[in-house]
Amino acid sequence: MHAPTALSDPDIRVRTATHADGDTLVELISLVDLQLRAEELPGALDPMRHALTDSDEGPLSHRRNHFxxxxxxxxxxxxxxxxxxxxxxxxxxxSPTIMRRRIAERVSTVHGLAVVPAYRNRGIARALLHHAEETFRDAGYTALTLRHDRSLTxxxxxxxxxxxxxxxxxxxxxxxLSLVDRGWKHAFKILSPTASITTVQGMPTITGALSD
Ligand SMILES: CC(C)(COP(=O)(O)OP(=O)(O)OC[C@H]1O[C@@H](n2cnc3c(N)ncnc32)[C@H](O)[C@@H]1OP(=O)(O)O)[C@@H](O)C(=O)NCCC(=O)NCCS
Incomplete structure (x- = not known):
């Protein structure tokens, strides 16, 4: 479990979520347009609630998840x-079965990032992402990925x-390995010098992220 950390904005601090934060996380992450039908929404965040009950011995807050x-x-x-x-x-x-564990230990995904409207444009999203990147880097991850709406490129x-x-x-x-999700864009960032983004078949490609 990580200690709360001070940000450059002294009024804001970032902490890891606990199992008591289920409703808070659902409320905040519901600010993201998940491109789901209304009836799909409540259940869509159930895996997140469930993951919050996992132990949090680190380095990530909840086993392979970080909240x-x-x-x-x-x-x-x-x-x-x-x-x-x-x-x-x-x-x-x-994802080839034989590579599954290696992929899950090296590459992670941002499922949701949200700031309440009254607090936007103060660097809070940047700080949250930066904290997450640092933790994944320290835990040996080489790349972070996410899906986003085109408007957020x-x-x-x-x-x-x-x-x-x-x-x-x-x-x-x-x-x-090349994936496309209709209606979404993918974004990625390298966390380790052992990985890089190169052009393969005309596409920016994460290279070296899974090497020994
Ligand atoms: C997108 C969102 C998370 C940004 O949060 P935020 O705390 O206002 O962002 P920050 O203040 O950290 O902004 C970081 C940088 O991005 C810029 N930025 C913020 N929102 C932006 C937007 N919608 N489009 C383009 N740039 C944006 C800021 O100007 C800042 O740039 P700078 O540091 O170079 O000046 C927030 O608007 C939000 O919660 N939206 C609804 C949920 C959502 O769409 N989440 C993202 C998809 S997972």
């Missing part, structure tokens, strides 16, 4: 980030992410 909350000086939650394995990682048609670009229609990753075998 952070930003709160103001009164302890009121004003932003959150939720990260963990992407769905495609456990899909045999998208500039936002993630400012935060150092490369956006493309496809998420492409070279496997240690030399094969190329």
């Amino acid at each position: 952070l909350i930003a709160e103001n000086s009164d302890g009121v939650p004003v932003g959150a980030i939720t990260c963990g394995p992407a769905k495609w990682m456990s899909n045999p048609s998208r 500039k936002f993630y670009g400012r935060l150092g992410y490369t956006s493309h229609n496809r998420l492409s990753l070279t496997l240690p075998t030399g094969e190329l």
